Amino acid sequence: MFDKGIYIRRRATLIERMASCAPEGKRGIAIFIGNADAPAQYRDNAYAFRQDSTWLYYFGIDLQGYAAIIDLDSAGQTIYADDVDIDDVIWSGPQPSVRSIAESVGVPCSAPAAAFDEAVRAAAAKGREVHFIPPSRYYNTLRLRNLSLDPSKSSLSLVKAIISMRLVKEDVEIEQMDDACDIGYRMHSLGRSLVKVGAREQDIAGAMDGYTIQKGWGVSFPTILTQHGETLHLHGHTGIVVPGRLMLIDAGAENNMHYPSDFTRTYPTGGKFTKKQRDIYEIVCRANEAAFSLTKPGVAYRDVHLAVEKILLEGLRDLGLVRGNLDDMVDCGICGMFMPHGLGHNIGLDVHDMEDLGENLVGYDPDQKRAPRMGLGSLRMARRLVPGNVISDEPGIYFIPALIGKWKEEGTGRDFVNYAALEDYYDFGGIRLEDDVLVTADGARRLGHERLPIFPDDVEAAMAAD
Numbered sequence: 024m025f026d027k028g029i030y031i032r033r034r035a036t037l038i039e040r041m042a043s044c045a046p047e048g049k050r051g052i053a054i055f056i057g058n059a060d061a062p063a064q065y066r067d068n069a070y071a072f073r074q075d076s077t078w079l080y081y082f083g084i085d086l087q088g089y090a091a092i093i094d095l096d097s098a099g100q101t102i103y104a105d106d107v108d109i110d111d112v113i114w115s116g117p118q119p120s121v122r123s124i125a126e127s128v129g130v131p132c133s134a135p136a137a138a139f140d141e142a143v144r145a146a147a148a149k150g151r152e153v154h155f156i157p158p159s160r161y162y163n164t165l166r167l168r169n170l171s172l173d174p175s176k177s178s179l180s181l182v183k184a185i186i187s188m189r190l191v192k193e194d195v196e197i198e199q200m201d202d203a204c205d206i207g208y209r210m211h212s213l214g215r216s217l218v219k220v221g222a223r224e225q226d227i228a229g230a231m232d233g234y235t236i237q238k239g240w241g242v243s244f245p246t247i248l249t250q251h252g253e254t255l256h257l258h259g260h261t262g263i264v265v266p267g268r269l270m271l272i273d274a275g276a277e278n279n280m281h282y283p284s285d286f287t288r289t290y291p292t293g294g295k296f297t298k299k300q301r302d303i304y305e306i307v308c309r310a311n312e313a314a315f316s317l318t319k320p321g322v323a324y325r326d327v328h329l330a331v332e333k334i335l336l337e338g339l340r341d342l343g344l345v346r347g348n349l350d351d352m353v354d355c356g357i358c359g360m361f362m363p364h365g366l367g368h369n370i371g372l373d374v375h376d377m378e379d380l381g382e383n384l385v386g387y388d389p390d391q392k393r394a395p396r397m398g399l400g401s402l403r404m405a406r407r408l409v410p411g412n413v414i415s416d417e418p419g420i421y422f423i424p425a426l427i428g429k430w431k432e433e434g435t436g437r438d439f440v441n442y443a444a445l446e447d448y449y450d451f452g453g454i455r456l457e458d459d460v461l462v463t464a465d466g467a468r469r470l471g472h473e474r475l476p477i478f479p480d481d482v483e484a485a486m487a488a489d
């Protein structure tokens with residue numbers, strides 16, 4: 024938990040930002056529901072507890088079954104939860120009182136859990152606005168329904184106020200993210216050292232995941248470790264490492280304060296790139312570097328994505344896989360066939376930060392519209408950058424036979440795409456290279472104290488030394 028002053032200040036800022044939404048006396052209440060245990064099979068056998076990120080941001084308490092109300096008119100704040108009883112003490116051990124836990128994050132009032140429902144109902148009965156965020160779990164959906172609130176009618180003003188705060192990371196958060204990236208660096212280094220022909224993917228992924236539990240809360244998302252990188256989010260690890268392929272590892276660690284890292288590297292399974300692999304790898308590497316050098320305040324990340332599309336297409340054109348004018352290809356969305364995802368997303372308390380609050384609200388400025396086309400349409404962070412933003416820089420090139428076949432059959436991009444040459448790439452796989460980047464006052468900095476080897480010679484040298 025951070026120092027309590029941080030939570031006090033954040034809640035005061037939230038109240039201030041909400042004040043512009045309505046005159047005094049009409050602002051209503053903002054309610055926050057922390058997560059409860061989620062049973063895997065039965066109640067007492069639950070998934071590892073992960074607190075709601077918005078709750079963590081404003082209240083910091085990493086315990087099950089908490090809720091809170093902020094009165095936006097009086098600035099009064101109350102935390103609701105039940106003190107542990109003798110059964111809880113027997114099975115789970117003693118706990119400080121709810122009152123002292125509330126005080127530890129600067130909330131002076133606390134009350135039993137049941138009083139939360141009563142207070143929300145009483146406010147609604149008086150015609151006061153009840154602001155809440157979209158629930159990210161069924162438990163919270165049910166809690167809202169039980170309060171006669173429609174979970175689909177979350178408060179846009181509250182969501183926007185929260186996004187405006189969480190998008191700009193504070194120094195204490197950046198320290199945590201550097202820490203998470205350091206764990207991620209070592210997690211990935213361990214994984215790379217185990218990529219040897221004949222190894223089981225499950226052993227590599229298991230060692231990496233285990234490391235994150237040793238050093239922090241665990242993985243920040245299910246580890247992607249695959250010799251079929253052309254499938255963007257393949258979570259199975261049932262293969263054996265075979266020679267001549269590319270092993271894509273997209274994985275991250277969440278530290279004990281719940282800040283994540285999210286890195287991707289792609290390795291030649293035998294330790295040396297073939298010429299064909301290196302040619303494609305160098306294009307992606309160039310795009311990753313270029314995106315980083317373009318990242319600075321005032322620049323729209325949408326434009327960085329478009330610059331990356333151009334770099335990828337130029338490299339593919341040099342190899343004879345596409346042909347024509349680069350701007351025309353970008354306009355026609357040709358890059359979407361090779362990189363169907365966006366260049367990056369926000370990272371914060373969530374690895375895809377705040378996407379539970381609405382992907383477009385988080386990732387797009389009010390005057391930006393999400394494009395319908397493949398690739399750019401999947402861009403999760405398009406905004407004009409400001410210092411304190413943390414984003415992923417993750418270009419990729421993938422050869423997805425089903426997608427290439429579909430475009431070919433439909434005649435999509437027939438003026439630009441060399442479908443005959445692409446036939447040689449059907450078993451290539453995919454390459455993605457991802458760093459986590461902080462926007463600074465005058466540019467950008469990659470998070471973490473060390474950077475995973477990324478240039479092809481460095482990757483080969485590291486694999487030889489592993």
Ligand code: GLY
Pocket residue numbers: 244273274285368415
């Ligand atoms: N690293 C997984 C993702 O960004 O979607």
Ligand code: MN
Pocket residue numbers: 285368415417457
């Ligand atoms: Mn990512």
